[in-house]
Amino acid sequence: LVETNGPLLGSHGNVGSHGLSLSSAPALIERGYVDRRAAADWVLRSLRFLYYHCDDYRGFLQHLINAYTGKSRTGFDTSETSFFIMGALVARQYFNGNSPAETEIRELGTRLYRRLDYPHMLSPEKGHERHLRWGFNPRKVDPNDPAADGWWGLIIGYHESSSSYLLGLGSPTYPLPVECWHDGWVKHAINGRKYYGYRHWVGSNERSLFLDTMSHLGIDPHYRDNNTQYFANAANVVRAHREYHIDNPKGHRNYGPDEWGQNAIVLPETGYTHDKVMRKDNGNISPLGPLQVMPYAPDICVRASRHLYNTYGSRIFNAFGFTFGFNATDNRFAGFVSSIDSQMIPGMIENARTGLIWRLGAANPEIHQALRRIRATYHPKAGLRLAIYHLEQEDYVGWQGFSLLDGREPAASPEVVSTPRDHWRDREQDYAHRYRGALVIREGGEYRFFVEGGNDSRLLIDGQVVASQGKLGPYGGRCEGKLKLAAGVHALQLEWLRREWRAKVSFEWDGPDSGGNRERVPVRSLRTEVDCNLPPQWYGAQRMPLCPGHPVDALVFCRDHDDDPVRITARGLPPWLQCQDLGDGRARLHGHVPPEWGGPLELFLQADDGRGQTDWPLLLESERNR
DSSP, rough: OOBBSTTTTTTTHHHHHHHHHHHHHHHHTTTTOOOOOHHHHHHHHHHHHHIIISSBBBTBSEEETTTTOOOSHHHHHHHHHHHHHHHHHHHHHHHHHHSSSHHHHHHHHHHHTOOOOOGGGGGGGGTTTEEEEEEEEEEEETTTOHHHHHHHEOOOOSSSTTHHHHHHHHHHSSSOOHIIIIIIIIGGGGGGOOOTEOOOSSSOSSTTTTHHHHHGGGSTTTBSSSSBBBHHHHHHHHHHHHHHHHHOOTTOTTOBBBBBBOOEEEEEEEEOOOSSTTOOOOEOOOOOOOHTGGGGOOOOOOOOHHHHHHHGGGGGGEETEESSSSTTTTEEEEOOOOOOHHHHHHHHHHHHOOOHHHHTTTOHHHHHHHHHTTTBBBBTSSEEEEEEEEGGGGGGOEEEOGGTTTOOSSOOOEEEESSSSTTTTTOOOOOOHHHHEEEESOOOOEEEEEEEEEEEEEETTTTTTEEEOSSOOOTTTTEEEEEEOEEEEEHHHEEEESSSSOOOOOOEEEEGGGGTTTEOOOOOGGSSSSOOOOOOOSSSSSSSEEETSSSSEEEEEOOTTTOOEEEEEESOOOTTTTEEEEESSSSEEEOOOOTOOOOOOOEEEEEEEESOEEEEEEEOOOOOOO
């Protein structure tokens, strides 16, 4: 296992760190730092150890594990186990060969995930029934004290452990209720305010950098749910973070455009700091920070990393890479490396360069099942374009409706948002929203639409007014209407006005696509433009090592983000290999490699959704020649 740092160094492995190392391993192999067969042997030995020899509680592992005995006293940790499972799922996709080692890696990764009982980790406490508990330590159970039940913490809000919910929702055996996403961490995380000019849709303004990245090393953050597109949110956090250091409100002598990185840091005399890092800013900087967030803003991250290395050299860099952190004001430098932070670096650099780790993580159907359950999507044109207009008192005199917005410049450049809601603003007293885009109908029929909140509102679909209050009324007005819609894409415009400070907007529907239930219109049914069809997208590895004389049985995966049915075919198949379309975006490659086969061979898989095709080259290599 990957070792932990601190007093247990040399005897204990860190389960979360190990999971991040599994996610990063493909980058090290592809870049030639590690031999694939040696890496597969290491991955397999670690999975065997964790599956067969380590204590678990409902499948969950302990944070720190004795690397010799598999025992520990640290408690079974939901968050750290989820980091590990994220890495196991990445490894399951990368090690796609037919050798006994790689085959067993895939089998053990699946078993380790399937045994996790996520619903058992939910809190029974009133008001927190949708929240995962951070962990359980049976050694802290006192039968004589009801409060000493061994459980600790709740995973609330948007931070490094949010992936626990997504993995729990995608579980094929013990899935979390979907309400755990919407009513669990999300309602505690909505923000919407700008910080140094960059909007933070979810999460607080004062954030350590790892809070946005640790959950998304092996899970592609380009998905959008009803709250945000998580890549865009992280990119804004990073750039606002840098602007804070340029502004330097506390006057630290070394802060600037290339010297930034508020993160979790352990330094002599100050101990561990990670919370409210800007409010409590004492001059600490983590050189690991810019590397961890490199995919979100590579231009400023590369410059910062080079500057830190060239300026401080061996004081912050050793044989294991950048150290935990430093404080130039007080001349304090950490002499050790953070195992959990450093294990992210190769994978995040590779994500910035090629997106490989994200592509491997997204090749797991369980991730897409989780996104489907929360009505999220990877479609790059999901959402609506929002323009915000400031209103003055004279605008309300003889109110003639939203036509007064025509020809008026919005207060700022239009933004892409997930769904209409009141958070997309900068706390102006009086303002109007105009959302434009398209509505995707998958099953035709009669739909009812509901717009609530504000002082006036109007909904147009294909240019037809479907619902309207029609006048300037008191706050809390509502309107509704119904319309028969054919399957396809329909132009949509929603306008909304509010004058009171406490105002909320809600855009809901019921109809065939909602299963007949009234719900908020999900972002997977909204597009920024009418012409939005995309061809299928492939995920996974593009190389497959094969052992001559052995059977081969592997899955390849693609997804059509318009939800069109996909047909998969293959070109260039050798006579000993067959491609079987499984009908759900997956295809099975199976056969038996001849003993004399020496490779290499490139074949092409094609996904066709009836409106477009995407080819996927797959290079077959012989283990004999590697």
